[in-house]
Amino acid sequence: MVRTLVIGGGIAGTAAALALHKAGSDVTVHEAHPDSAEDIGAFLTLASNGMRALAQLDAAAAVTAVGFPLRSMRVLDDTGATVAHVPLGEAGDPLLRYRCLHRGELAAALQAEAARRGIGIRHGARLASVRHTPDAVTAHFTDGSTATGDLLVAADGLNSVVRQGFAPDVRPRHAGQRVFYGYTDDALLAEENAGESERITMVRGSGTAFGYAVSPAGETYWFARVPGEPLTAEEIAHGTPGHWREQLLPLLRKDTTPAAGVVAATTDRLMVTDATEIPTGTPWRSGRVLTIGDAAHAASPATGQGASMALEDAVVLAKSLRDAPGTEAALSLYESLRRPRVEENVTVSGNISRGTPPSPRPGRGAPASRPGDDDLVRHLDWHTDLWTECGSNTPGSPSDQ
Known part of the structure; x- marks a missing residue:
């Protein structure tokens, strides 16, 4: 059984713990805050793709117990006139409806679900540094304690201590x-x-x-x-x-x-x-260490996809580790599936925030390497074997030699 250390008990980290536990990993979450609170002042929306990821983790009920659903979006111009009124996402499916909720409520709901499943969450564990060898990785905390595992998943946010350790020149x-x-x-x-x-x-x-x-x-x-x-x-x-x-x-x-x-x-x-x-092209991993969520690909809030992308990360990572023949192959598979999608979101969201016109693209308007809706559904479907479906296209796979 793979021993996985998750650094950060927010949305990305706790969702990753739920997914990894479901995939059979022995996982423990190490959270710097003394309780479950995480940025309780702000709110967010979970889009249908994020809700779909939660459903694959059997965690949809825990989240729909807080916040409220959003079925439609109305758009007004600067005179107050309505210029559009459209359904939001998969509004017809109660499990996949957009949801509006406090960020802290979402983090707390996920942590409560993790605790219910027996996943260890250690609060007040502030990371100081990470050391890894070919066979293991060890997290050192500011209170002098350590934890050792086979893999370290860093979900420690925008100013990630883990990322700074292997990519010190990267700055938000x-x-x-x-x-x-x-x-x-x-x-x-x-x-x-x-x-x-x-x-x-x-x-x-x-x-x-x-x-x-x-x-x-x-x-x-x-x-x-x-x-x-x-x-x-x-x-x-x-x-x-x-x-x-x-x-x-x-x-x-x-x-x-x-x-x-x-x-x-x-x-x-x-x-x-x-x-x-976080700039696109930023390294995500080093040895047995991987960043996910905002630590890897934080985007401006213009597209409202930050939390949903983090939930997708959790499912695809756990499935990659479950399906691929070894950790290195799994992490390569994960990155090949996730990077095109999340980095397009960073770019599109940044363009919106800066008022930059979108770059013209051929065809349907998205790169061929970016998963479309059908591909994403398959990537998230818990019963789909990612290595069988996608492993042959992964750098370093046997067919790539």
């Missing part, structure tokens, strides 16, 4: 926008938006991209993406909700949309961060 880069998140349970606003249930509204403002959704309890979740230089750590640490609200409102009031009213009704639950990404 600004994607051209500041991102505001907020919540309000203003009763008047909830009454005005009584018909918004299970729908997200996107506003194409003259200078700001804005979106909001109303929960069944009448709470409005919203975000705004604003072009701008990166904020300093000091600015983020010392900025108050009132300060950020007053910066944002003049931009929104240039348009006649609901956005300014939503933000004006938000009193204290408001935060801001920078849109950040």
Whole structure:
């Protein structure tokens, strides 16, 4: 049985632990935070592809117990006129509907499911360094403890300590926008938006991209993406909700949309961060060490795919290790399947954030190497043997010699 160390107990790490455990690995999660909380201020949407990955992990029920579904998307222009109203993803399947929820709620739900299955999660374990030999890998923690396994999966986020150990020159880069998140349970606003249930509204403002959704309890979740230089750590640490609200409102009031009213009704639950990404082409692995999720391929939030991509990572990694003839072949297979897909997301999302027109592409508009919907469904289907289907195209496989 493969002994796997997972560094990071957030969305990517805990999902990976669930997948690896299902595939037969002896897995332990090492999380730096003392509890399950992870960035509890922000919210996210899980798209149908992310929900499909959760279903393959038998974890869909744990996640649909929190948050609320989104069946459709309405798009407004800067005058407030509706220019589109379309279904979201696979809205007809309750298991695959988009879902809106707090990031911390998702992490906590996944951790609770991992604990229920007997997966070890060690809190307060902050990584200091990693040492690996041809036969094993050892994680050293700041409290002096160590853990040794056959494989180390690093899901330690944007500023990954593990990645810095084998790719020290790689730095997260600004994607051209500041991102505001907020919540309000203003009763008047909830009454005005009584018909918004299970729908997200996107506003194409003259200078700001804005979106909001109303929960069944009448709470409005919203975000705004604003072009701008990166904020300093000091600015983020010392900025108050009132300060950020007053910066944002003049931009929104240039348009006649609901956005300014939503933000004006938000009193204290408001935060801001920078849109950040990891450059494409960044190394993902070294020996028995592999990065996944944001540690490997963080993208700006413009496409809303970060969490869903991490959940896909978890399933494809576990299946690669289950199906391939050895760890090296498995990691090569995993990277060959995942890199084209996630790096296209990084590029597309970054272009949206920077206002860069998309590059023209031949054919249907996607590279042949990027999995289409049918390929992705097969890659995620737990019963599909990835090595049988895809191993012959993996660098280093017998047919590639």
